[in-house]
Amino acid sequence: MLDLTFYKDVFIVLILASALVLHSGAAACGFFVKKVELSKILNTGLTVLNILLHLFLIGFMMYRGVRLDEAVLVILISVFFHTLIYFVIHTLNEHRKKEGGDEA
Amino acid sequence: MTFNSWEFLLFYPAVALLYFVLPKKTKWIMLLIASYFFYMCYQAELVFLIVGTTLISWIASIIIEENDNKLIRRLCLTLTLVVCFGVLFFYKYFNFLSGSVTGLIEYFGGTPSSVELDLILPVGISFYTFQTLSYVIDVYRGDVKCERNFFFYALFVSFFPQLVAGPIERPNNLMPQLKEAHKFDYDNFVKGGKHMLVGFFKKVCVADYIAVFVNSVYNNADEASALGIIIATLLFAVQIYCDFSGYTDIAIGCARIMGIKLMKNFDHPYTATSVKEFWSRWHISLSSWFKDYLYIPLGGNRRGKARQIFNVMVVFLVSGLWHGAAWTFVIWGALHGVFQVIGTLTWKKRNALLGKMGFSEKSVGIVLLRRFMTVLLVSFAWLFFRANSMSDAAVLLKKLFSTGWGVGFTETLSAMGLTLTSIIMSVLLILTLFMVDKLLHYDDSPDGSAVLTRGGSFVYFIWIVMFVWAILLSKSMSGTFIYFQF
Secondary structure (H helix, E strand, O other), rough: OOOOOOOOOOOHHHHHHHHHHHHHHHHHHHHHHHHHHHHHHHHHHHHHHHHHHHHHHHHHHHHHHHHHHHHHHHHHHHHHHHHHHHHHHHHHHHHHHHHHHOOO | OOOHHHHHHHHHHHHHHHHHHHHHHHHHHHHHHHHHHHHHHHHHHHHHHHHHHHHHHHHHHHHHHHOOOHHHHHHHHHHHHHHHHHHHHHHHHHHHHHHHHHHHHOOOOOOOOOOOOOOOOOOOHHHHHHHHHHHHHHHHHHHOOOOOOOOOOOOHHHHHOOOOOOOOOOOOHHHHHHHHHOOOOOOHOOOOOOHHHHHHHHHHHHHHHHHHHHHHHHHHHOOOOOHHHHHHHHOOOOOOOOHHHHHHHHHHHHHHHHHOOOOOOOOOOOOOOOOOHOOOOOOHHHHHHHHHHHOOOOOOOOOHHHHHHHHHHHHHHHHHHOOOOOOHHHHHHHHHHHHHHHHHHHHHHHHHHHOOOOOOOOOOHHHHHHHHHHHHHHHHHHHHHHOOOOOHHHHHHHHHHHOOOOOOOOHHHHHHHOOOHHHHHHHHHHHHHHHHHHHHHHHHHHOOOOOOHHHHHHHHHHHHHHHHHHHHHHHOOOOOOOOOOO
């Protein structure tokens, strides 16, 4: 029943993991870096790198001949984890704002 | 030209661009032309219906406002209701009624001659009819001032983002906004864009993907197993939410980019702790319409319990019929009415029982249990909503309540076409959907555009990629929205 093969390709997994690290960094910039300008520069830089990495990932999957449904799944896994990271940090931020409000 | 078509992806940017470029006085005229063009792309031959409904309700509203004579005002209102509902009835319910009467006569041994007309259901007729009627009733009640410019009123009725599947807007909210000449605003652009992307994600990636597995069960009712019916019905609950709320998100996003805020139509309906609460979160514009123009005029809950039960049942039966001209929809509506009546009648007793058992009604466990029960009840009702016919619904019900699952879990999944890849994809899509909905809610909150909004830009970029890939996978964007048939 297990008809997936992409996860056996270590490069695809590595690219995916790197993209998630970059995204975590980009999202965390807004959360931890206090200086707004620096945060913006870091965020933009990491995001651009991430986009390039994803374009490379798509190209790489085409080069390796990954099946279309598997390639969609790879992108979906990326979407899921990117959204999850953004969701967790955004939720933390909402809580921080609420706590700040309560203290005030 | 549906929202998920290539034509719309060309049409909308052109309209938005023109809206910002054109001088103040001509913006709304362009919107009116664009809205009629949008409608005529569906059914050019039935455009006279929307023009006729608009003209009649406009004339009626002027007569109502200008006359102090109660009788004339009431007569005008009644005539408008009769004409508008008459048109709706003729196009949507004539064949249903004729078929039902024929069936009834046949049941009692008669041999009736079938009267079935070759009618095309006008797209969005239920939506724009309700919108025009809310305007006329509001004018009658004195809640809204009559619009003297016919063409401007025509724009209110036909405003393209919400014309064919809602939200059913109220004159107090939409008309003043249409009169304003909005300038390009970056914040509106970002928020509107996010709504549109989320809508596309819900429709193209989730709803259309899940539909294949749902259809495999519901379109072969005779071969379905009990387990298959349960899985397909739960998936349909997700599908219809993504399909309809996806359309609404795209509509809200389209309007928001142009600076117009449409009303909220969904508010996490599957987190409701009762069927009553579900209806305050699902299709809010329709629920509030029924509340304001049917439930309260019928007496609401002011005339005793028996009358309240009657009123609730009337509202839900009508709501069922509004959704479609078939007995499956009537039963779906009746089920919701019964759930709500039982829920309301037992609410205090259930809470008292919980108190005696030492549980707080607000404890996490009880809230989760209530949510679970609500999802079960609502999903059970979806079975009738999705069934292709009453006979199919009967077959599905019989199989659902028969002893045993019929076939094993693995066999059921493979019969539905669910491979491991598709199961993983479905789970990931549903989990992503949950987060996406929550994130949109954050963005809608007053201080939601703070620190991290720009960090999310990448997430939206990824969604675009996902969207493109989903199109590649499905080869075309042909899935129409379920609510278009209403």
